[in-house]
Structure formats: structure tokens, C-alpha cells
Amino acid sequence: MRSLDRMTLRERALVALREAILTGRYGPGDHLGEVEIASQLSISRGTVREALRHLQQEGLVTPGVRGMLRVRSLSPDEIDELFRVRCALEGQAVSEIVESDGLPQIIDELNASLDKLEAATGDLTEQLEADLAFHAQLCALSGNSILLDTWRHLEGPIRVVVMSASTENRRFPMWAGHHRPIVEALERGDADTAVRVLREHMQAAVRLLNSKD
Structure with missing residues (x-):
């Protein structure tokens, strides 16, 4: 049951973050802080990290300064x-x-x-x-x-x-x-x-x- 709850939370975080990027709430180059996002979504930093890792695989986010992920920006x-x-x-x-x-x-x-x-x-x-x-x-x-x-x-x-x-x-x-x-x-x-x-x-x-x- 715990693993199911964890998966549900990750999926919710993934959907929320993807929507925020695609609607422009997070613009190209914006940093995506785990602590801030976890607080906003009332979930753990680990769950946020998993969602961000998935978005990195999708090509929506990319590593920035000191490894912090940011919304991908293309020249x-x-x-x-x-x-x-x-x-x-x-x-x-x-x-x-x-x-x-x-x-x-x-x-x-x-x-x-x-x-x-x-x-x-x-x-x-x-x-x-x-x-x-x-x-x-x-x-x-x-x-x-x-x-x-x-x-x-x-x-x-x-x-x-x-x-x-x-x-x-x-x-x-x-x-x-x-x-x-x-x-x-x-x-x-x-x-x-x-x-x-x-x-x-x-x-x-x-x-x-x-x-x-």
C-alpha cells in the first residue's frame, strides 16, 4: 500500500510539474528547487526528485549550476x-x-x-x-x-x-x-x-x- 501511495504522489508531482513548465509558470532557464517544490506540493523531496528525474528523461529539464535542475532552454x-x-x-x-x-x-x-x-x-x-x-x-x-x-x-x-x-x-x-x-x-x-x-x-x-x- 505504501508503494502504491508513493507512486500516486510521484505521478501527481510529475503531472503538476509538467503542467507548470508547459503553461509557462516555469520558464526556460528557471531553476527547480526540490525544497520549494516539495513545500508547494506538500510532498517529500525524494518524491520531487523522482518526478524531476522523469522530466529530465523527457527533455523538459536539464542540469544547471551545481547540478540543480532547470527548465530546458534552447538557443x-x-x-x-x-x-x-x-x-x-x-x-x-x-x-x-x-x-x-x-x-x-x-x-x-x-x-x-x-x-x-x-x-x-x-x-x-x-x-x-x-x-x-x-x-x-x-x-x-x-x-x-x-x-x-x-x-x-x-x-x-x-x-x-x-x-x-x-x-x-x-x-x-x-x-x-x-x-x-x-x-x-x-x-x-x-x-x-x-x-x-x-x-x-x-x-x-x-x-x-x-x-x-
Whole structure:
């Protein structure tokens, strides 16, 4: 029973800390003090430490001065590198999808994801979740499990970068209209166009996310 309670507390701490980072209560570079967090959440420092360790694995936090963890902060060059790697992975997913025997069903699933993204026009967090769900599904539908696992390791840093950008700059890349040409090209079996549109989409996102406006 004690281990169950401990697990429940860790999960609660994990959810609370992740939400605080993704909503901007803790911004990039902010230190995450175990004592302060433990006091705020009324839990032990050990439980906080476990939750922070998990968030480090997700790529949301990173070691700072004297080993104290802080919210991950990416430089403009690192943001560019992050999205270039992401584009390479999703481009490979596109190439493998086009060669799939189940392409019609895949297109139906991707269009359903785009419909959800189009409907998520209010809350920014909901919109981000719908956007990332589409891109994760693109990787999953390639049938390449290693590709999907690798993409998942980028998800935490992507979330931090998007949520720390200005409101309009983070909204624009997530519009469904920017994603539909990718699916339309896939439906035609045109991998080259799908990859080109995907690359242009990622490049535009980097420019906006690195903008100070």
C-alpha cells in the first residue's frame, strides 16, 4: 500500500510539474528547487526528485549550476537543429508511408487527426497537443517503431520551445491548413512533394519560434 501511495504522489508531482513548465509558470532557464517544490506540493523531496528525474528523461529539464535542475532552454541554433532532426525523421516517415500497402486507411487516419487539429482553435495547450498528435501519428503510421521512439525523445524540447514563444508565433505553425498539403501529397503517392511541404513547414516554424516579436 505504501508503494502504491508513493507512486500516486510521484505521478501527481510529475503531472503538476509538467503542467507548470508547459503553461509557462516555469520558464526556460528557471531553476527547480526540490525544497520549494516539495513545500508547494506538500510532498517529500525524494518524491520531487523522482518526478524531476522523469522530466529530465523527457527533455523538459536539464542540469544547471551545481547540478540543480532547470527548465530546458534552447538557443536559436539549437532550435534550428531540433527542427532539422525532426524534419528528417518525419520525412523518412512520409517516404515509408507512401510505400505502404495500407495507404488509403493511413490517409483516413491522418485526415481525422487534422480534423481534431482544426477543431482545437481555442486553448493553446489543446492546440499543441493536437498538433503534436498529428506529427506523432505520421511517424507511427510509418510502421517504423525506432523512428517513432526517436521522435518521442524530441517531444519534450519541442513543447518547451513552442510554449515559450509569443502567442501568435506559436499558434501559426499549428494551423491545420499548413498540414493538409502534406496529407494531400501522400494521398497522391507523391513523397517528394510531401517532404518538400514538410520541410517548408518546419523552416517557417523555426523562423517564427526564433522571432522576438
